[in-house]
Amino acid sequence: MNDDAPTIESPLHAEHVALGATLVPFAGWSMPLRYSSDLAEHQAVRSAAGLFDLSHMGELHLDGPGAGAALDHALVGNLTALAVGRARYTMIVAEDGGIIDDLIVYRLGDESYLVVANASNVAVVAQELAARSAGFDAVLTDRSLDTALIAVQGPAAAEIVVGLTDPAAADAVRELKYYASTSATVGGVAALVARTGYTGEDGFELFVPAAEAPGLWRTILAAGQPHGLVPAGLAARDSLRLEAGMPLYGNELDRTTAPHDAGLGRVVKLDKPGPFVGREALASRAHATPSRVLVGLVGSGRRAARHGYPVVTSTADDAPVIGSVTSGAPSPTLGVPVAMAYVSPEVSAPDTELAVDIRGRREPVRVVALPFYRRSH
Amino acid sequence: MSDTPSHLQYTAEHEWIEAGSPATVGITATAAEALGDIVYLELPEVGAAITAGAVIGEVESTKSVSELFSPVTGTVVEVNTAAVDEPSVVNAEPYGAGWLLKVEVESTGPLLTPEEYAALAAG
Numbered sequence: 401m402n403d404d405a406p407t408i409e410s411p412l413h414a415e416h417v418a419l420g421a422t423l424v425p426f427a428g429w430s431m432p433l434r435y436s437s438d439l440a441e442h443q444a445v446r447s448a449a450g451l452f453d454l455s456h457m458g459e460l461h462l463d464g465p466g467a468g469a470a471l472d473h474a475l476v477g478n479l480t481a482l483a484v485g486r487a488r489y490t491m492i493v494a495e496d497g498g499i500i501d502d503l504i505v506y507r508l509g510d511e512s513y514l515v516v517a518n519a520s521n522v523a524v525v526a527q528e529l530a531a532r533s534a535g536f537d538a539v540l541t542d543r544s545l546d547t548a549l550i551a552v553q554g555p556a557a558a559e560i561v562v563g564l565t566d567p568a569a570a571d572a573v574r575e576l577k578y579y580a581s582t583s584a585t586v587g588g589v590a591a592l593v594a595r596t597g598y599t600g601e602d603g604f605e606l607f608v609p610a611a612e613a614p615g616l617w618r619t620i621l622a623a624g625q626p627h628g629l630v631p632a633g634l635a636a637r638d639s640l641r642l643e644a645g646m647p648l649y650g651n652e653l654d655r656t657t658a659p660h661d662a663g664l665g666r667v668v669k670l671d672k673p674g675p676f677v678g679r680e681a682l683a684s685r686a687h688a689t690p691s692r693v694l695v696g697l698v699g700s701g702r703r704a705a706r707h708g709y710p711v712v713t714s715t716a717d718d719a720p721v722i723g724s725v726t727s728g729a730p731s732p733t734l735g736v737p738v739a740m741a742y743v744s745p746e747v748s749a750p751d752t753e754l755a756v757d758i759r760g761r762r763e764p765v766r767v768v769a770l771p772f773y774r775r776s777h
Numbered sequence: 778m779s780d781t782p783s784h785l786q787y788t789a790e791h792e793w794i795e796a797g798s799p800a801t802v803g804i805t806a807t808a809a810e811a812l813g814d815i816v817y818l819e820l821p822e823v824g825a826a827i828t829a830g831a832v833i834g835e836v837e838s839t840k841s842v843s844e845l846f847s848p849v850t851g852t853v854v855e856v857n858t859a860a861v862d863e864p865s866v867v868n869a870e871p872y873g874a875g876w877l878l879k880v881e882v883e884s885t886g887p888l889l890t891p892e893e894y895a896a897l898a899a900g
Contacts, residue, residue: 422810437868438839439814635813635840702817704837729839730816759835759844 410455411548411610415617427519429456434633441636442732448628449554458522458544460515466536467513474532478672482507487579497681498655501525506581518649548613553603556627561604587619600644642727645771651726660685663694693748697765699737704730705756711741715755715762738772787894790846799854799879807898809871812838815864825853829886855879
């Protein structure tokens with residue numbers, strides 16, 4: 401990332417400024433870190449609802465008779481097998497199996513797919529998709545800049561979004577399955593409504609034309625307020641996804657990591673018809689013992705492990721390093737420090753007692769199965 | 778923009794100190810805002826000898842963690858246990874009820890005037 405490059409403003413920039421958000425540079429964009437309080441925003445999403453601007457995410461459309469086959473070749477998933485109206489969590493990897501990005505692919509029609517990429521990786525994903533789909537009858541269009549993405553997440557999300565949906569589509573939105581999408585008019589705006597999210601709660605993601613986003617944002621804020629909805633920033637998004645055990649590209653996932661390392665071997669469809677980029681490398685990984693395993697760690701004290709801190713076998717000063725923390729924070733919901741880390745397989749079983757070197761002091765942690773938090777409602 | 782009370786002195790590491798016997802030490806509004814909601818404070822114990830410029834504690838939020846540097850050399854005579862129990866007071870009133878330590882000062886480290894600190898915090 402070039403630090404001197406001008407940052408891109410979200411179509412909702414003026415809304416964030418009006419709400420007094422703290423704006424930070426994020427993957428080339430200027431985005432809200434928080435509006436008032438990280439904790440209050442986090443807790444609102446767990447107990448009521450939060451409204452997120454995710455317009456920095458990339459929207460890449462692939463259309464044409466060969467679109468599905470092109471994605472089967474370009475990605476690790478089986479996208480021709482995806483039903484129209486459904487979505488899949490998948491990945492694009494390099495020839496060596498290293499993860500270029502994790503993606504959500506929506507099948508919008510027989511010959512129409514939407515690939516949602518992380519903001520930091522949109523350019524490389526677009527470049528790779530263009531190169532990998534070159535031999536197929538499909539057209540790639542990057543609509544990242546003219547698409548706004550607004551997420552409504554939390555137990556009250558369905559009531560809020562359904563309440564704003566045109567009556568003709570309200571039932572379809574109410575009954576929308578997790579990882580499914582439908583076209584609907586919400587708050588008077590034609591939207592692609594998806595039941596997806598990154599918080600561990602029920603919720604929706606609304607893809608709308610950038611020019612329509614500010615009006616829809618204000619409509620949802622006003623309609624959601626009686627339900628306890630608040631605008632929520634990137635800080636809350638990160639602590640929510642960590643509690644939900646969801647990986648973040650750049651932390652749990654990167655070019656040196658294969659899907660199997662992250663416990664996500666299930667997204668690799670080795671049995672799909674035809675070759676795909678990275679297949680050979682991933683086929684050999686599928687049956688090999690991984691050199692490291694992604695685990696959850698829960699601390700007993702107050703100090704939280706953070707990205708890059710060494711995981712050691714015990715609190716003893718001479719205990720050897722057996723892993724590295726990828727994400728960590730004091731969990732607002734659980735009230736204890738939580739972290740994700742890559743560790744050696746022999747110490748990856750739940751209830752294994754380990755320690756993390758937190759700025760020179762070794763704090764005890766226990767291995768737990770992910771996620772840390774699972775919603776009950 | 779964060780306020781910078783004119784009766785205090787500051788460090789480049791975003792602590793403030795109010796002269797007195799004992800002197801009072803805290804973190805600035807700029808520091809508290811940058812951290813976000815503070816959930817944990819680790820402070821030295823009463824009686825601890827502290828050295829100007831040395832790390833004497835930690836201020837942790839959901840989002841990040843920051844070390845606390847001592848602005849002075851001296852002895853800790855009081856710790857704000859109310860803030861340790863309920864660290865959100867540091868966000869709410871960083872220059873008031875969110876103070877961290879009272880210290881009998883032997884000597885001070887390099888300190889900034891409110892004008893100098895405001896310029897640094899704005900930069």
